[in-house]
Amino acid sequence: MELEAVELEASGVIDETDVDGEAAGDPNKDLQDCQDCD
């Protein structure tokens, strides 16, 4: 399985901004029927 092959530095941290860049927020925010609270 691909996840077992992934190497992450033992003291490393990854979150969505690392895979999505600063655009990790919701670009569709204004399409929703309710406006998010942020």
Add this chain to the structure above:
Amino acid sequence: MNGGEPFSATRPGLIAGRVSRSIGFAFNFDNPSGVKLLGNTLYERLQAHVARAADRMQSSEADRQLDVALHNHGLIKVGGKYARPQEKAKNLSLAVWLNIVDACNLGCFYCYIPELRKNVDPRQLSGGRLAMKAETADIVANSLIAYCVEHGLAQLGVKFAGGEPTLALGQVDSFARLITKLGSEAGVKVNFGMLTNGVFEFDSVFPVISKWDVAVGISIDGAAGSHDRIRFTHDANGVRVGTWDRVIENAKRLLENGVRPYFLYTITPKNLADVEEFAATVHGMGCGFRLSLERGHRAIDQHQQAVTSDYLRNFYRRLARSLSTEMSFERDARFAEWKLTARKNIACSTCRGYVAVGSNGEVASCQMALDRPVGSLGRGALADAIDAFGRDQDGRLLRQPEKKVGGCTRCEFRYVCAGGCPQHTRNVWGDLDRPSPWCQVYGDLAPAYVEASAVHLARRFAAKRQFIPAT
């Protein structure tokens, strides 16, 4: 659930586990700042904190470095405090739901928009009789821009809605032209969205979408079968005609023309079982969606909540392992108003950065409350109406949700579900300072949703790492 007790009175805390032998994940319900993947050493250090053993352990310099990382990512407190989140830019925008027309070509049984003329035949909507009048549009546009200028807001988002906004294309076009001009003169950037049911004549609608760069949201009710049972029109002989094929065709044409629609799926008992089929269709087109739960006026029994949460837990678990790594789990398969990167005291920004404006210029806290407006732009400024929100207890809580004292404030998951839609809660319990009528689903789903998000994040990370050997 009696409407007053929290789902889980456990103190908010960490959820942590493994997504593989070498990667752990963690999420802090007490300080939501996103799902984190952790390397083994860091994960074990976090587990020591969870076991409250870290303080009794000899801390080496290396441990202290690990603690700095955990603290910086919002997972542990140091000196009794979480790391301060990065300074966010002050919210300098206003979002407005604009009911451009009080009519819809469909008649969904659960629709929460008050005083809506349903099942209107577009051919018989003579001259936009149910649409916003030109003089009202002029007042509304000027009022919105004036409010932005007075309050130093640089951006205004206008969502054309209704009803079905494509029934009033002329009004959409002329309003967009007017407010763009006013905004340009006043230094306010105006952007547009449209919430449509997708049942429209593409060749008529697309030029307006393209001209004003309108972001398109399409509401939908299941996969083909269940959608057509709820969302249908009638042909000339009065025979029901489902709308699924037409909606998907219009979505595909939008994509061919460079517009990526976003889908909104309202879950009801009639279409719950079709979420997975719907998701496969929409994700297969490269589009994202948000699932929301039906918002009626009655309490939801425990059986329905258990069935719903059971289905959704399994759905999200499977999706985590099948959703393309090109897509974002939380953005493209969103649930309700959840946002794992933010600590929320209330689900939406109603009464603060968000208001609804009706076709006669009336102002309400949101689209679900347009039958209870607090003011009218024809009789006063938007600021007066927004001030009026603070005159009753519910309005004060919507503006200052950190002052809630009800059951949610003692719940483990309070910053993620944030109590659900406050208007729905008020409609069912008569008081918005209570847990959502869907509280059981939210509480049951939250840990599974977080774990699923972590699994998908790990897959995205794996896909991004070019050196990962194929297996």
